[in-house]
Amino acid sequence: MTAPLTARALGRALLARQHLLERSTLDAAAMVRHLVGLQAQAAPEPPYLGLLGRIEDFRPEQLTGLLERREAVRIALQRGTIHLVTAEDCLTLRPLLQPLLDRQLRTTYAARLPDLDLTDRAGDLAALGARARPLVEAEPRTFQQLGPLLAPAYPASEPAALAQAARCALPLVQVPPRGLWGRGGPAAHTTAEHWLGRPLEAAPDLDGLVLRYLAAFGPATAADVQKWSGLTRLGPVLTRLGDRLVKLRDEYGRTLYDLPDAPRPEESVPAPVRLLAPFDNLLLSHADRTRVLPEEYRSRVMTVNGIVLGTLLVDGLVAGSWKTEEGVLTVRPFAPLPRAARQDAEAEGARVLAFAGHDTGRVVLSAEAHG
Incomplete structure (x- = not known):
């Protein structure tokens, strides 16, 4: 049996995959995709600073251009927080993470939405989405604008909560100038389908999402993958992946999963001083964060x-x-x-x-x- 991986060894593996041991020459789009997005609820600096720490010659216009060309978007995804992701990942990840958004809406807003039965997505929530879609596709709306527009049909519910229900019912992206370096603007929303001119992925691949997590954040336990994504019951997914993964263990005897060929440097490898961006996913994507x-x-x-x-x-x-x-x-x-x-x-x-x-x-x- 192989020796257990120490916290230091796990940290070195994570830093290598995050391109924090050595800065990368990847372009901005490739890095955003590799990281499966960057947490971005604090606009606009954190994603830019996150890429600056990882890419050798990164400049603000490289990411601003992706947003302006609609090659990247800002949308609620992992853990229900705003992430900056590639357009392709927006269309793939949003349907995969729908169960998380449904759960968050029920636990946080149900009491403020007495007009809606939130237990059936095909019922009241779908009807609210059908009301909200033409409103946000006619022109991007802030939640402060959208909630009152929906309120007449739901007189007992709070407008702010109705806007959150619309975010759950529809894949709402924040449009520029929100998130542009040196400019910025209010968080105005339209649907991903309208903004990108393409539908959501009809059959998104949960196995693929887990594999991509491991490529950027592994080795990891099932609890780690769940912490990062906000999804539950991912242990069976890791089991199903079988021989596509290797099983390791940490100093506490916990089972870790990883890609066979992913980098796992020796714990003696030097780690350079870095300034990590606010809200960086390096610190938010494991149940046990002590590796970093x-x-x-x-x-x-x-x-x-x-x-x-x-x-x-x-x-x-x-x-x-x-x-x-x-x-x-x-x-x-x-x-x-x-x-x-x-x-x-x-x-x-x-x-x-x-x-x-x-x-x-x-x-x-x-x-x-x-x-």
Whole structure:
């Protein structure tokens, strides 16, 4: 039996697949597809900064162009959060993740939607979708606009909740200028079919989704895949994949699944200092995040109101947080850093500032660890 994989070894495997051990020459579309999208509810910076950390010569217009040409879109997908994905993945992932969105609507909004029976998608929810579709296809609508337009037909329900029900009933994408670097705009929605001129995938491949997760985030347990996607009962999918996967184990005896030829570097492989974007899926896609996020630091980067800060990676682990404000990038280590790591953090900060057009900005690295 092979030796168990340590948390450090799992971290190195994850960083290799995330192109955080060595930056890639992939173009923006290929990287977005490889990562199965980037979490993007905080518009517009996080996806851009996520690609900057992974692609050697990435420039903002490379991703802006994908959105403007409708080759990439912003839509609620994994975990019910807004993700920036390729157009093809939008059409494939959205039907796969419908059960998650149905469940979230029932658990969060049922009490605010007394006019609707949410237990049958072919009934009231489908009828609401039929009402909402011509409204958002006539022109993109914000939820603040859409809810009141639907309200006359559902007088006992809250308009804001009706807009959320429409998001569940229809594959609503956020249209530009929302998400464009240096521009931005309100979150106005239309349907994916209308925006992309193509239907959703009629028979999306759940097995393929799990394999793609492992390619970007493995090795992983069934619980990890479920945490990333928001779907449940994925253990049988991993079992069904059988000899297409290898079985490994971690130090706690948990079964890990992986692609046979996926990179699993030695744990001694150096991991460079990196600044990770806010809301980066590296920190959000495993049930056990300790391969990259020490448990004692979790509350320092994931706030009670759902904000995930930009983080400093040192030797493959979260070691601090960072943010920019008025051309100043401040890095706050959680413990004292070696001189070389401080210098590398300053260089990474300068790279982020240059990307954002703050050529005269400055990097401030705290002299003391912050609690």
